[in-house]
Amino acid sequence: MTNFLLHLLLIFGLAPLLPGVIARTKAVIAGRKGQPLTQLYRDLWKLFRKDLVLSRTTTWIFRAGPLIGFAVPVLGALLLPFGPAAAPLSFTGDFVLYVYLFGLARFFTILAALDTGSSFEGMGAAREATFSILVEPTIFVAFIILVRISGDFSLNAMFGAVGSGKLLQSPTAFSLILTAFCLFIVLLAENCRIPFDDPNTHLELTMIHEVMVLDHSGPDFGLILYGTAMKLLLSSAMVVNLLLPVSGNLLLDLTAFCGALLLIAVAVGLVESAMARLRLIRVPQLLIGTTLLSFFGLILLLR
Amino acid sequence: MNHFVETVNGGRVPLASLPVLDPERFASELQALLADGGRLATYFADRRPGDPQLLLYAVVARDREGDLALLHARAGDEIISLTPACPQVHLFEREIGEQFGVAFPGHPWFKPVRFPSALPEIAGHSDKLPPPIGDMDYFRVEGEEIHEVGVGPVHAGIIEPGHFRFQCYGEQVLHLEISLGYQHRGIERLLLRGPHPATPAQIETMAGDTTIGHMTACSRVIESLADCRVPEPATAVRAIALELERLANHVGDIGALAGDVGFLPTAAYCGRLRGDYLNMTATLCGSRFGRGLVRPGGVLHGLPRSMADELRQKLKEIGAQTRGALELFFDTPSVLARLERVGVVSREDALELGLTGVAARACGIDCDARRHHAAGAYRELLPDLTESGGDIFARAMVRNWEVENSLAMLDDFLRTVPEGSFTAKPCTLAPDALAVCLVEGWRGQVAHVGITDGEGRFARYKVADPSFFNWSGLAMALRNEQISDFPLCNKSFNLSYCGFDL
Structure with a gap:
């Protein structure tokens, strides 16, 4: 029960902070003061009190998209261990559910985008569908590596096996570091960060994720922003779970876990400050490269 | 004969x-x-x-x-x-x-340009009502997998209105057609029987980012028609303002390119530096865009020695920072990967379409009114600032060279700017004459032609903004490119909508 509450608290409470940290990191590097760290909390508060504008061409699918995009990360949070706090829902093979929950959310986001009939949203949907196919193998190879190390098929056991601080001494270290690196790239791709997508752009022809949600407004858009932030937290949590050693003291470990999440956000901000976006045509190459890298991690392990 | x-x-x-x-x-x-x-x-x-x-x-x-x-x-x-x-x-x-209302038989692409309203006061003008703006036969590519993307006239960013019609095959653009005219104000018509007291204000707002370029061209047309000799301090101030305008826009453009590819540092620095250059123009005349500086006969604001020294000092400081920001931009591999071999206009196409300014020089065409048709304070021969690639990189690089060159020229102008009277009184315009003036604005060649009637008033005034030539270059640059690279291509040309629409 504690774990249940803890997970919900973290996912609802901490998630909107991460985009704030990324934005602040970028602002500091660009020499600006930047928006308040809590900007997203305020935006959400504002959006949830707003009215909704719905296009006459849309159907219930258009409204279902944001709702499912919001519900899925919450469910995902219950399946994923947060550092020392084990996942409240756990069963053999839950990692498959975890991955395809997000597939479900993406499916509905894409349908909602197509539902508007706008050519921009159609383009964004096509891009999102293409790139997500290329991301999926990396995630599965990463999970296979964890399954191989832990000998278990539930996320709790898989991450639990690497989280107890023995990472760096074990012979699996190199393959785990590779996996963490691949998952970080997956984080950037899945959460539409530079170099894959530019969350700050206003150019409708270049966007991927942003263009799919152009027609959403008010509370629906709030749900989308909240859901995106939660997804970012979950992606970061996977990387942190791999790298952060556990001391045994719950409070200390939990603080370290939250700190590490923020550090990941800072790292995302640094990447965004240091490089330009890829040409859209190059994105598949990087994603396939990442897949190959994760395979390499698996080979190292099997050797 | x-x-x-x-x-x-x-x-x-x-x-x-x-x-x-x-x-x-x-x-x-x-x-x-x-x-x-x-x-x-x-x-x-x-x-x-x-x-x-x-x-x-x-x-x-x-x-x-x-x-x-x-x-x-x-x-x-x-x-x-x-x-x-x-x-x-x-x-x-x-x-x-x-x-x-005349026909050009044999024209392969005879479509409206600006959809102007009928002009009954010009004798003989066709008084057929024009179609609504943007309502014309667009070129269409037919096919099962071809889709059409229409962008604008209302855009996501805060920019001027214009309609872009893409014929796409997946992400690939087969053809782009650009339809403008939403900003048509009929400026050439407003200038008839002028110059009026409102003429300078109208010329200056023809394309707001080329205020100095257009106003200098117009002033020189009037001065030429009036046989008016502009004092040397005034020509120096005009050249200084023109180069400041060039710097502000080029630096702003490279910053905007950086913003479009998501390269934060240069975007942030250039955004600020552009403001610094605009503020230097404001020091000169009180307006960041140089409004109210250039007038027929000279300039309205002199440049005292102390101010020139102050500007020179400031320029030294800002110039160094600009070089740093540009260097970072051109040294970052992920940035170059976005610019190189994207949006290519071949030299042949550029020559055929008559591209001008930065866009032409990026295709290896050596055309610069300051270099080949020097007038005013431009006495020394400019170096040949061209690139040969014709891609986005070349257009950015030409801007980079010009920033470098303008900084050096400005330093020279500011060092040698003479003091003294800075305005001459233009007298009446010669009747039945034609005067023509070219100014190399930051975007390209600004051409003004004034024709007077028997009373020495404008019977016809013609303006050709560089954007008028270069929009077709942008359409060519997009052929077979990715539609996602359009914003970047567009930014590399950075053309004016209102300069085209007049």
């Missing part, structure tokens, strides 16, 4: 001295001039009250000779189109056709 009149940048020609050709002769002469390396600076028509015939004027800039050739003809209501032979006249013919 000569079939055209040679003059120089800022020259005046009595109308009576212009040989009147028939349309066929006009076409063949124009074709010969363009084939001989001439660039069409402007081509327009006029119709005098009571005269059923159309008067055609063409100005060809001959860079090699450093002079301008003026061609003049009288024509009826049908003029054989020259576009198939010389594509660079295509837009001018469409413009004339639209303004005067």
Whole structure:
């Protein structure tokens, strides 16, 4: 029960902070003061009190998209261990559910985008569908590596096996570091960060994720922003779970876990400050490269 | 017998001295001039009250000779189109056709340009009502997997209105057609029977980012018609303002390119530095965009020694920071990967379309009014600042070289700016004369032509903004490119909508 509450608290409470940290990191590097760290909390508060504008061409699918995009990360949070706090829902093979929950959310986001009939949203949907196919193998190879190390098929056991601080001494270290690196790239791709997508752009022809949600407004858009932030937290949590050693003291470990999440956000901000976006045509190459890298991690392990 | 009149940048020609050709002769002469390396600076028509015939004027800039050739003809209501032979006249013919209701048989692409409302006060003007803006036959690609993307006239960013119609095959653009005219204010018409007291304000807002360029061109046309000698301090201040305008825009453009590729540092630095250059213009005249600085006869604000030194000091400091920001931009591999070999315009296409300014120099075409048609304070020969790639990188790099060059030139101008009277009183304009002036604005060549009537008032005033030439270059650059690279290509040209629409 504690774990249940803890997970919900973290996912609802901490998630909107991460985009704030990324934005602040970028602002500091660009020499600006930047928006308040809590900007997203305020935006959400504002959006949830707003009215909704719905296009006459849309159907219930258009409204279902944001709702499912919001519900899925919450469910995902219950399946994923947060550092020392084990996942409240756990069963053999839950990692498959975890991955395809997000597939479900993406499916509905894409349908909602197509539902508007706008050519921009159609383009964004096509891009999102293409790139997500290329991301999926990396995630599965990463999970296979964890399954191989832990000998278990539930996320709790898989991450639990690497989280107890023995990472760096074990012979699996190199393959785990590779996996963490691949998952970080997956984080950037899945959460539409530079170099894959530019969350700050206003150019409708270049966007991927942003263009799919152009027609959403008010509370629906709030749900989308909240859901995106939660997804970012979950992606970061996977990387942190791999790298952060556990001391045994719950409070200390939990603080370290939250700190590490923020550090990941800072790292995302640094990447965004240091490089330009890829040409859209190059994105598949990087994603396939990442897949190959994760395979390499698996080979190292099997050797 | 000569079939055209040679003059120089800022020259005046009595109308009576212009040989009147028939349309066929006009076409063949124009074709010969363009084939001989001439660039069409402007081509327009006029119709005098009571005269059923159309008067055609063409100005060809001959860079090699450093002079301008003026061609003049009288024509009826049908003029054989020259576009198939010389594509660079295509837009001018469409413009004339639209303004005067004449037909150009043989024109492959005879569509509206600006959708102007009927102009009953110009004698003989067609009074058919024009179609609504943007309502025309767009080129269509047919096919199962072809889709059409329409962007604008209302855009996601805070920019001017314009409609872009893409024919796409997946992410690949097969064809882009650009339809403008939403900002058409009829400025050329407002200038008739001028110069009026409101004329400077109208010229300055023709394309707000080229305030100095347009106002300098207009002032020099009026000065040339009025035989007015501009004091040297004034020409120096004009050149300083023009280079500051160039710096502000080029630095802003590279910053915007950085923003579009998501490269934060240069985007942030250049955004601020652009403000610094604009503020230097404000130091000069009180307006960040140089409004109210240049006026016929001189400038309204002198540049005292102390202010020149202060500006020089500031320039040194800002210049170093600019170099740093640009260096970072051009040294980052992920940035270069976005710019190189994207949005290529071939040199042949650029020559055929008559591109001008940065866009032309990026294709290896050495054209610069400051270099080939020097006037005013531009005495020393400019270096050849061209790139050969024709891609986004080349257009960014040309800006980079020009920033470097303008910084050096500005330092020189500011060091040597003479003190003294900075305005002369222009007297009345000569009657029945034509004056033409080219100014190399930051975007490219700004061409103004003024023709006076028997009372020394403008009977026709023609403006050719560089954007008028270059929009077709942007459409060419997009051929077979990714649609996601459009914003970047667009930014690399950074053309003016209102400068085109007038």
